[in-house]
Amino acid sequence: MNGWLLAIVQTLVFIGAAPFFSGWVKWSKCKLQNRRGAPPWQPYRDLKKLFGKEIVLPQNASPIFRLAPYIVFSVTAIACSVVPLVAVGLPTSALADVIVLVGLFALGRFFLSLAGMDIGTAFGGMGSSREVTISSLAEPAMLLAVFTLAMSVSSTNLSSVISTLLLRPFQLYPSFIFAAMGLVLVAMAETGRIPVDNPATHLELTMIHEAMILEYCGRHLALMEWSAMLKLMLYAVLLVNLFFPWGVAITLTPAALAFAAIIMIVKLLLLGLALAVAETGLAKMRLFRVPQLLGLAFILSLLGMLSHIILEVR
Amino acid sequence: MPLFIAKIAIILALFSALLPPLLKRRPQLSKTLAFSLLGLAGLTAAGAGAMALLHPAPLSEVLPVGLPWLQAHIQLDSLAGFFLAIVGLVTAVAACYGPGYTYEFEKEGLPLAPLTIFTGLFVTSMFLLLLAADAFSFMFSWELMSVSSYFLVSYQHYKLENRNAAFLYLLMAQVGGLCILLGYGVLAGFGSDFSFTAMATAQLSSNWQTIAFLLAFVGFGMKAGIVPLHVWLPQAHPVAPSHISALMSGVMLKVAIYGFIRFTYDLLGEIHWTWGVLVLLIGAASALLGVLYALMQHDLKRLLAYHSVENIGIIYIGLGLSMIFAGTGHLALAALGLVAALYHCLNHALFKSLLFLGAGAVLQQSRQHDMEQMGGLIHRMPVTASCFLIGCISISALPPFNGFVSEWLTFQAALQGPVLESGVLGSLIPVAAAALALTGALAAACFVKVFGVIFLGLPRNAEAVQAHEVSFGMTFAQIVLAACCLLFGVLPTWTIGALSVISQSLLGEALPEATAHGWLWLTPIASETASYGAPMVLLGLGLAWILVWLGFHPQRRRQSLRRGEPWDCGFGALNERTQYTATAFSMPIRRIFGPAWPIKEQLEPASDLQPQRYLLHIGDWAWQKIYLPLGRLVLTAAKRTALIQGGNIRVYLTYSFFTLIFILWVLV
Numbered sequence: 006m007n008g009w010l011l012a013i014v015q016t017l018v019f020i021g022a023a024p025f026f027s028g029w030v031k032w033s034k035c036k037l038q039n040r041r042g043a044p045p046w047q048p049y050r051d052l053k054k055l056f057g058k059e060i061v062l063p064q065n066a067s068p069i070f071r072l073a074p075y076i077v078f079s080v081t082a083i084a085c086s087v088v089p090l091v092a093v094g095l096p097t098s099a100l101a102d103v104i105v106l107v108g109l110f111a112l113g114r115f116f117l118s119l120a121g122m123d124i125g126t127a128f129g130g131m132g133s134s135r136e137v138t139i140s141s142l143a144e145p146a147m148l149l150a151v152f153t154l155a156m157s158v159s160s161t162n163l164s165s166v167i168s169t170l171l172l173r174p175f176q177l178y179p180s181f182i183f184a185a186m187g188l189v190l191v192a193m194a195e196t197g198r199i200p201v202d203n204p205a206t207h208l209e210l211t212m213i214h215e216a217m218i219l220e221y222c223g224r225h226l227a228l229m230e231w232s233a234m235l236k237l238m239l240y241a242v243l244l245v246n247l248f249f250p251w252g253v254a255i256t257l258t259p260a261a262l263a264f265a266a267i268i269m270i271v272k273l274l275l276l277g278l279a280l281a282v283a284e285t286g287l288a289k290m291r292l293f294r295v296p297q298l299l300g301l302a303f304i305l306s307l308l309g310m311l312s313h314i315i316l317e318v319r
Numbered sequence: 320m321p322l323f324i325a326k327i328a329i330i331l332a333l334f335s336a337l338l339p340p341l342l343k344r345r346p347q348l349s350k351t352l353a354f355s356l357l358g359l360a361g362l363t364a365a366g367a368g369a370m371a372l373l374h375p376a377p378l379s380e381v382l383p384v385g386l387p388w389l390q391a392h393i394q395l396d397s398l399a400g401f402f403l404a405i406v407g408l409v410t411a412v413a414a415c416y417g418p419g420y421t422y423e424f425e426k427e428g429l430p431l432a433p434l435t436i437f438t439g440l441f442v443t444s445m446f447l448l449l450l451a452a453d454a455f456s457f458m459f460s461w462e463l464m465s466v467s468s469y470f471l472v473s474y475q476h477y478k479l480e481n482r483n484a485a486f487l488y489l490l491m492a493q494v495g496g497l498c499i500l501l502g503y504g505v506l507a508g509f510g511s512d513f514s515f516t517a518m519a520t521a522q523l524s525s526n527w528q529t530i531a532f533l534l535a536f537v538g539f540g541m542k543a544g545i546v547p548l549h550v551w552l553p554q555a556h557p558v559a560p561s562h563i564s565a566l567m568s569g570v571m572l573k574v575a576i577y578g579f580i581r582f583t584y585d586l587l588g589e590i591h592w593t594w595g596v597l598v599l600l601i602g603a604a605s606a607l608l609g610v611l612y613a614l615m616q617h618d619l620k621r622l623l624a625y626h627s628v629e630n631i632g633i634i635y636i637g638l639g640l641s642m643i644f645a646g647t648g649h650l651a652l653a654a655l656g657l658v659a660a661l662y663h664c665l666n667h668a669l670f671k672s673l674l675f676l677g678a679g680a681v682l683q684q685s686r687q688h689d690m691e692q693m694g695g696l697i698h699r700m701p702v703t704a705s706c707f708l709i710g711c712i713s714i715s716a717l718p719p720f721n722g723f724v725s726e727w728l729t730f731q732a733a734l735q736g737p738v739l740e741s742g743v744l745g746s747l748i749p750v751a752a753a754a755l756a757l758t759g760a761l762a763a764a765c766f767v768k769v770f771g772v773i774f775l776g777l778p779r780n781a782e783a784v785q786a787h788e789v790s791f792g793m794t795f796a797q798i799v800l801a802a803c804c805l806l807f808g809v810l811p812t813w814t815i816g817a818l819s820v821i822s823q824s825l826l827g828e829a830l831p832e833a834t835a836h837g838w839l840w841l842t843p844i845a846s847e848t849a850s851y852g853a854p855m856v857l858l859g860l861g862l863a864w865i866l867v868w869l870g871f872h873p874q875r876r877r878q879s880l881r882r883g884e885p886w887d888c889g890f891g892a893l894n895e896r897t898q899y900t901a902t903a904f905s906m907p908i909r910r911i912f913g914p915a916w917p918i919k920e921q922l923e924p925a926s927d928l929q930p931q932r933y934l935l936h937i938g939d940w941a942w943q944k945i946y947l948p949l950g951r952l953v954l955t956a957a958k959r960t961a962l963i964q965g966g967n968i969r970v971y972l973t974y975s976f977f978t979l980i981f982i983l984w985v986l987v
Contacts, residue, residue: 056871059881060880061880061882062880062881062882062883063882063883063884063885063886064884065698065777066882067698067774068701069697069775071880075864075867075868076864078863078867079863079864080863082867083856083859083860083863099840099846099850099852100852100855100856100859101718101856102849102850102851104731105718105723105727105851108717108718108723109856111759111760112712112717112718115712115766115767118767119770119775121771122767122771122772122775122776122898122899123771123775124885124887124893125694125775125776125777125893125895126893126897127887127897128888130771130776130898130904131899133767133771134768134899134903134905134907137767137768138764138908138911140760140763140764141757141764141908142911143760144759144760145753145757145760148730148753148756149749149752149753149756152734152749152752159737159848160848160849161731161734161848162847162848165847165848219886219887219888220885220886224871227871228867228871293910296911303753310746310749311749313737314736314737314745315742315746
């Protein structure tokens with residue numbers, strides 16, 4: 006029972022902290038660009054404002070349009086309950102393994118893209134088309150990257166992957182380095198960060214994610230925005246916990262949990278800073294350069310897997 | 320008992336075929352009776368199959384039909400029972416759908432009798448085939464299946480397209496049938512008898528085994544539609560009536576898979592891992608090419624036909640993994656691969672039939688095969704749209720629906736690749752897994768396109784505006800299949816428990832761990848390795864949804880939301896021409912995977928009569944690189960041979976004279 010309670014608390018913390026993480030990335034980016042920048046808690050204000058607003062539905066919106074924000078948000082929330090934030094071995098981790106996690110992301114994206122096509126505007130269709138194209142290249146790369154880890158510890162369960170890595174003496178595996186590089190590229194594409202998509206733009210030539218949700222307003226928009234923040238946080242937590250698992254609590258004692266929480270905060274803040282630096286330094290790519298980036302991610306993940314089989318199994 | 324019930328099912332199906340000629344004067348009565356009998360036959364067969372699956376002892380019998388020394392053997396074991404249940408279920412559903420759908424043909428003045436006769440024969444032949452336990456009755460039902468479905472494909476024979484497709488189908492079915500016959504011939508030659516029991520005990524050398532396997536692989540693969548033998552599928556499925564397409568794609572392809580499994584696992588005895596490599600490679604190629612070609616189609620039913628190629632590829636990936644593991648002695652993992660493949664057979668039968676039935680409803684209402692002419696149908700056909708959406712989610716392998724479970728199992732089997740001794744195999748299997756991952760992602764992209772273009776947005780022509788919901792029987796059939804898709808997705812443990820029986824009988828190994836943790840948790844290898852709690856995921860989704868709804872829905876009273884003009888970045892009046900088309904939607908993918916298709920793009924300049932036009936033609940490499948050259952080769956050979964044909968009787972007499980002399984010289 007205790008485990009379930011902890012799992013629920015962890016999920017709620019996850020969902021609650023996601024806007025702050027987004028705000029933190031935005032704030033650090035502003036600082037790096039010599040702008041004053043909104044405080045990191047600005048996303049909470051935005052969400053509050055959006056939840057308070059009235060909804061105006063486009064005339065020919067179908068039920069899909071109204072369902073999509075709820076589906077996207079609940080799918081992402083379930084994904085949050087599966088990814089270990091501060092502790093492993095919680096009962097929710099047996100709910101779904103990493104393949105199911107990828108599947109859940111895909112389910113959310115499916116409805117998001119359908120919502121983009123629902124009104125019949127050219128922007129929505131364009132966003133959906135770009136989104137499914139990019140994700141159909143990113144998804145296999147991500148699966149391969151996590152398969153490399155899964156094969157190494159012979160489990161696809163995130164919780165047992167992390168705990169096995171923690172209990173094992175530290176060693177630098179070449180396959181992990183490749184997989185990490187692949188996963189970083191995938192994360193950039195899937196969360197719509199700079200070399201692939203620009204989260205701060207509404208220019209029709211460049212946007213992907215924003216194009217799909219152009220017609221949303223009020224709480225629907227708030228849910229969509231919040232889901233996007235959750236997704237960013239999910240990928241961040243996946244990256245830091247899979248490749249730098251130190252600090253994650255294996256035993257569920259208060260001391261271990263508190264320590265894990267502090268370490269987690271530090272790790273995420275550092276990752277956010279790194280993301281801000283990367284986004285400041287890089288320029289956005291042309292859309293048809295993105296497949297090359299994702300092809301690179303795919304090859305890196307494949308190399309990771311092959312190097313695991315060739316170098317590490319025997 | 321199950322065998323007896325299965326025989327009743329066959330008789331019922333046969334009766335539904337025989338009725339129309341008997342009741343010539345009463346077409347309405349004969350239609351109703353024929354479809355009811357067909358539905359009853361389907362339900363009976365499904366019941367018999369389920370019973371056979373639950374009581375796994377094989378039942379066999381020798382029927383007093385055929386030549387005196389060559390009587391028909393029939394047998395019902397768990398494998399046949401499983402496929403019988405699939406065929407029966409889809410038949411019953413198609414029979415519900417049929418009356419409403421064929422009403423359109425009656426309105427056009429087409430006679431229904433050929434359709435009902437050959438549908439009945441088609442279903443009968445599939446039931447017979449699954450029960451057959453000797454090569455003769457197997458081949459008899461196989462040919463009956465091919466020929467009756469030929470007549471179904473050519474039902475609207477006044478269209479040239481239909482005749483061509485039907486001829487191609489018959490041609491390839493016959494070539495495939497020949498290969499299977501030769502395969503059985505090899506086995507029977509060593510086994511001294513044509514019954515399956517004699518074949519299974521035959522002692523073959525390794526080379527002959529491989530020859531028999533290759534013959535069976537090509538023969539059954541021709542029917543199943545693996546790359547590059549798939550070319551008949553995208554021709555035949557679009558022209559057949561939709562409930563027939565559902566039967567052909569959903570069920571007949573599965574019967575071919577059944578034949579392949581029966582031949583390889585049961586009759587050949589020993590499985591070589593090299594065969595598994597071949598099956599795996601061809602399966603991966605089929606999956607990837609199938610989905611890539613599907614992405615480029617605008618004809619809805621042709622698109623679905625290419626997705627059959629994809630899904631057959633996924634089934635073959637599972638089978639290939641299973642054969643590799645079985646050949647190298649890892650029987651528990653071989654069982655996992657086999658169960659994954661069988662589960663995908665069931666899933667594909669369910670969601671592909673659902674999608675074909677939905678496509679039929681859409682075609683009937685919009686009177687268009689071309690997706691580019693539809694749009695906005697969700698407002699006019701809400702039930703069909705909802706069921707079709709479930710089919711789309713299932714086929715895209717998204718949780719918590721059924722397609723996901725079997726792909727998840729296939730991934731789990733592939734992830735066990737490193738247990739193999741050989742490093743080459745160990746790295747080949749992950750590459751196949753990568754192909755599977757790419758396939759799944761592309762399939763999701765394709766079905767976003769399909770659903771988005773057909774059901775969402777604005778209607779693109781007048782018929783799409785006037786569409787309305789289809790008749791009760793047609794929606795009922797779709798609802799049943801959609802419910803099955805959810806059911807088999809959420810409660811996979813029970814199905815896997817039943818499928819374990821099959822792997823137990825074929826490989827001598829079940830999956831004890833898969834269901835060891837109760838029906839909530841699916842753990843195919845061990846609970847710490849991988850687990851999937853499908854009911855819990857669904858529950859979690861529902862719970863999260865309710866919480867979100869309660870938490871963020873300030874005016875919870877039922878009040879309608881304010882509607883307004885779409886914003887569209889302020890561009891103003893929307894019309895159906897500004898929205899994305901299917902071609903536009905798949906353009907980025909077309910550009911990225913360019914070399915995968917032979918593409919012809921053309922821009923017709925504007926003239927006084929017509930505005931500028933963009934023409935796009937996407938072919939099939941298999942057709943251009945294999946079949947067309949083959950056809951040309953045959954023509955050239957015929958022309959060369961025609962040289963000796965002089966038309967002069969004296970020349971022919973000279974040929975006969977020299978032939979006689981040659982034969983005498985050889986003989987004496």
